Each structure stands twice: as C-alpha cells, then as structure tokens.
Amino acid sequence: MTAKAVDDVAPAVPELETIVSLAKRRGFVYPSSDIYGGINAVWDYGPLGVELKNNVKRAWWKAMVQERDDIVGLDAGILMHPQVWITSGHVGSFSDPLVECQTDHRRFRLDELPGAENLTATDIRDPTIVQRLGLTCPVDGGPLSAPRRFNLMFKTFMGPVEDDAAVIYLRPETAQGSYVNFKNVQQSSRKKLPFGIAQIGKSFRNEISPGNFVFRMREFEQMEMQYFVRPDDAARIFEEWLPRRWDWYTHYGVAPARLRFREHAPDELAHYAKKAIDVEYRFPFGWKELEGIHNRGDFDLSRHQAESGANLEYFDPATEEHFIPWIVETAGGPDRAAFTFLIDSYREEDVRGETRVSLALHPDLAPYKVAVLPLLKKRPEIVELCHRLLKDLKQDLMAVYDDTAAIGKLYRRQDEIGTPWCVTVDVDSLEDLAATIRDRDSMTQERVPIEGVKRAILDRMAAARA
Numbered sequence: 001m002t003a004k005a006v007d008d009v010a011p012a013v014p015e016l017e018t019i020v021s022l023a024k025r026r027g028f029v030y031p032s033s034d035i036y037g038g039i040n041a042v043w044d045y046g047p048l049g050v051e052l053k054n055n056v057k058r059a060w061w062k063a064m065v066q067e068r069d070d071i072v073g074l075d076a077g078i079l080m081h082p083q084v085w086i087t088s089g090h091v092g093s094f095s096d097p098l099v100e101c102q103t104d105h106r107r108f109r110l111d112e113l114p115g116a117e118n119l120t121a122t123d124i125r126d127p128t129i130v131q132r133l134g135l136t137c138p139v140d141g142g143p144l145s146a147p148r149r150f151n152l153m154f155k156t157f158m159g160p161v162e163d164d165a166a167v168i169y170l171r172p173e174t175a176q177g178s179y180v181n182f183k184n185v186q187q188s189s190r191k192k193l194p195f196g197i198a199q200i201g202k203s204f205r206n207e208i209s210p211g212n213f214v215f216r217m218r219e220f221e222q223m224e225m226q227y228f229v230r231p232d233d234a235a236r237i238f239e240e241w242l243p244r245r246w247d248w249y250t251h252y253g254v255a256p257a258r259l260r261f262r263e264h265a266p267d268e269l270a271h272y273a274k275k276a277i278d279v280e281y282r283f284p285f286g287w288k289e290l291e292g293i294h295n296r297g298d299f300d301l302s303r304h305q306a307e308s309g310a311n312l313e314y315f316d317p318a319t320e321e322h323f324i325p326w327i328v329e330t331a332g333g334p335d336r337a338a339f340t341f342l343i344d345s346y347r348e349e350d351v352r353g354e355t356r357v358s359l360a361l362h363p364d365l366a367p368y369k370v371a372v373l374p375l376l377k378k379r380p381e382i383v384e385l386c387h388r389l390l391k392d393l394k395q396d397l398m399a400v401y402d403d404t405a406a407i408g409k410l411y412r413r414q415d416e417i418g419t420p421w422c423v424t425v426d427v428d429s430l431e432d433l434a435a436t437i438r439d440r441d442s443m444t445q446e447r448v449p450i451e452g453v454k455r456a457i458l459d460r461m462a463a464a465r466a
C-alpha cells in the first residue's frame with residue numbers, strides 16, 4: 001500500500017486523448033493509411049512530428065556519440081543473416097504469452113489482461129494461470145485458452161523464391177547489428193575497451209496487443225548503445241549508465257517526479273541478462289518502460305563466436321589477455337521518448353479568462369525554433385521585412401512564417417506546437433529596424449534590432465543547453 005502511494009504520481013496529462021488529438025490536429029502524428037481506415041499499431045509522423053523525432057534522435061546522438069570519445073556510430077541493415085536470430089535466441093524465445101478467447105477468438109497478451117498486470121515471470125509461465133486467477137475475455141467475458149508463446153518476429157522472403165530456405169526476419173532490435181559488427185568497428189576505429197557502438201533505426205515486432213498511441217507499435221525506431229567492457233568492470237559501468245540516462249531525460253525537460261528506476265526481478269530477467277533496470281515514466285496509462293539498461297554479460301559475443309566460427313575475442317595489449325568482452329546496453333526508442341517529451345511538456349493555463357495551451361519543449365527538441373509574424377499583413381513592406389528575416393533565420397534554424405490570423409491567434413498556434421520564440425515585425429519596425437522577440441514560457445517581450453535577431457535566438461538556444 002505504502003509503496004503504491006509513493007509511486008502514485010499524477011501523470012502530466014490525465015487523458016491520453018488530449019495528446020492524441022493535439023498530435024493529429026497539429027500534424028505531429030497521424031494513423032498510418034488513414035484514408036483506408038488505418039492499420040493497427042503503425043503511425044505516421046507528420047510535418048511537426050518528423051522534426052520532433054529527428055530532434056530527439058539528434059539529442060541522443062549528441063549525448064551518446066558526438067560528446068564522447070569512447071562511442072562510435074553504426075547503421076546496420078534491417079535485414080540480417082537469418083542465423084543471427086537463431087544464435088541470439090530470438091527464433092527460439094522472442095515471444096510473449098498469448099491467450100485466446102474461445103467465443104470471439106480475440107487474442108490478448110496475458111500480462112496485459114485486467115487482473116494480470118502484476119504477474120511475476122513465473123506466473124506467466126504457469127499453464128494453469130488463467131484458471132487459477134479466473135481470467136476471462138475483457139471484451140465478451142468468454143473463457144480464455146491457456147497461454148502459449150507467440151513469436152514476435154515478422155518474417156519475409158529474400159529473393160525470388162518463397163520457400164523455407166528464403167525466410168528472413170525484419171530485425172526486432174538494432175543491437176544484433178552492433179554485435180556482429182563488433183570486430184569490424186573495433187578494428188577500423190582502433191577503439192580500446194571500454195568503448196561503445198550506438199545505433200538508431202527501425203525495428204519491427206508483431207506485438208500481440210499494441211496500443212497507447214505510439215507507445216507500443218509494430219514498426220518503430222530504437223536508439224540502442226552497446227558498451228563493450230572488461231568482464232570485471234561490467235557491474236560498475238552498468239551503475240554509471242543509470243544516472244547518465246536519467247539525466248538525459250531530465251535535461252530535455254522530463255519532470256524527475258515522473259521518472260523512476262525499476263529493477264527486473266530475478267525471474268523476470270531475459271535469458272542473457274545479469275542485471276536489468278528500466279527507466280520508467282508515469283504515462284497517463286501507468287508507469288511504463290521508457291528505456292532499459294542491461295548488463296548482458298558475455299552472452300552475445302560468445303554465442304556469435306560459437307555459431308559463426310569468427311574470433312570475437314578482444315586482445316588487451318596492456319595485459320596481453322584474450323577475452324570476450326561483456327556488454328552493458330542502453331536500449332531506448334525515439335518514439336517513446338518523443339511521446340514522453342510531448343506529454344511532459346503539455347501545459348494548460350488560464351490567461352485572461354482563456355485557456356492557453358503550450359508545449360514547454362526544450363528548444364533543441366521544438367519542431368520550429370522561431371516563428372516570424374507580421375503585425376499587419378496588409379503592409380507589403382512589413383511582409384517583405386519578415387521574409388528577409390525568415391530567409392536569414394532559415395540558414396541556421398527551423399523557422400516558419402505565418403500571417404493567416406490576428407497576432408493573438410498566431411501566438412497561440414505557436415505556443416501549442418512548442419515554438420520557443422516568436423518574432424513580431426510591426427509598423428515601428430520600418431522606422432527603428434527592430435522587432436519584438438516574445439518568449440513562449442514567460443510571454444515576456446524584448447525589442448531587438450532586426451539584424452541581431454538571429455544572434456539573440458542562437459544565444460537563447462545555447463543558454464538552454466547549458
């Protein structure tokens with residue numbers, strides 16, 4: 001009871017629908033194939049969503065690759081040799097427990113049924129669990145089958161012959177691309193342990209019960225980093241990654257009160273894992289994984305070495321030892337991260353009797369950094385000045401022009417999509433060659449010479465990064 005009360009932080013937004021409708025209305029995220037009624041668990045990022053998600057990926061790359069000497073990037077193929085997924089254990093055991101309703105034949109993931117959310121991993125493997133807990137179909141109340149394992153990998157065929165020999169998989173994680181390239185990367189970049197390989201890219205999982213908008217999709221992206229270490233350093237280095245990953249989310253604006261670490265219980269650990277801790281976020285639908293940090297031991301490289309015959313040992317010239325490195329992994333995704341930043345930045349406040357909605361996004365994440373707005377669109381000189389300023393800003397920043405409403409409405413539109421600054425050009429600007437910079441969060445305004453506007457915006461962005 002006490003533990004629950006401590007964990008019961010209110011979500012930033014009570015109703016998920018608030019974010020879903022804003023996302024669709026303003027062009028962040030649309031259902032895929034919308035005109036055909038959509039396709040379950042695939043979402044398309046619109047003009048603002050693609051900017052936000054790209055900014056999230058850039059922010060991750062900056063923290064994980066650009067600012068570090070010990071991590072390099074990789075972009076491996078989505079399609080890989082099918083043996084990779086046998087060696088990794090995915091063909092044998094990358095599965096979720098599926099139960100089927102005997103009357104309407106709907107299928108559910110066992111641990112997402114009402115009343116089964118807190119099952120232990122041992123419970124999930126128990127074939128009598130459905131009877132033991134008296135679980136029934138949440139839709140029509142019908143009886144449910146015993147759980148069976150359902151493999152989550154998508155299969156397809158490579159080449160012109162569709163037979164068993166041509167079966168390959170769409171990768172369900174990016175990590176394996178880093179393991180099979182361990183030697184290539186280590187030798188070509190001449191890295192010494194400890195060092196890491198970072199990757200961002202699409203992964204595919206045939207999730208049994210996708211949902212909660214972009215939280216669980218069948219096609220999604222991952223941002224994963226595999227850090228190769230000496231075995232005796234793994235436990236310490238694992239602990240070092242925890243605050244780094246926590247700080248990344250809080251630096252970009254997530255309230256610490258809505259984050260927590262959750263360690264996997266021994267019976268919940270994946271077959272390869274020595275230790276696993278999730279960074280969880282308090283979504284409107286509960287505490288859920290945002291990112292996993294895993295000590296994977298030597299499982300990955302020793303399995304690939306055994307099955308491929310390639311030597312994946314590392315030679316340490318200092319100690320003259322040959323050994324298989326252990327791996328500490330940080331495994332997150334830009335979809336869940338972007339979703340979290342959207343939710344956590346959402347603000348509603350009363351301003352002079354009206355509700356002002358804004359996204360207090362970190363400037364590095366905001367789709368547009370600045371909007372250029374004319375106070376009077378009927379004055380061609382003002383519009384021309386705006387366009388000159390816009391063109392200059394666009395050399396360095398995502399900037400946008402809008403003159404399709406009165407200024408109050410233009411501000412509200414930009415607030416709602418998280419644009420940190422609006423620059424307004426008015427009649428006086430023609431005389432004093434200055435414009436007004438209005439701040440999204442404080443709503444304060446500052447008059448700045450037009451030629452100094454870009455510098456002022458870039459300075460404010462740099463200040464937000466500090």
Ligand code: ATP
Binds near residue numbers: 173205218222292
């Ligand atoms: P879950 O328990 O939520 O299914 P997982 O433990 O299987 O997640 P990992 O295999 O550790 O997740 O994947 C790493 C990260 O990839 C997750 O933390 C998440 O950010 C992202 N991810 C995984 N599956 C999905 C999905 N179906 N849709 C969107 N993002 C996902």
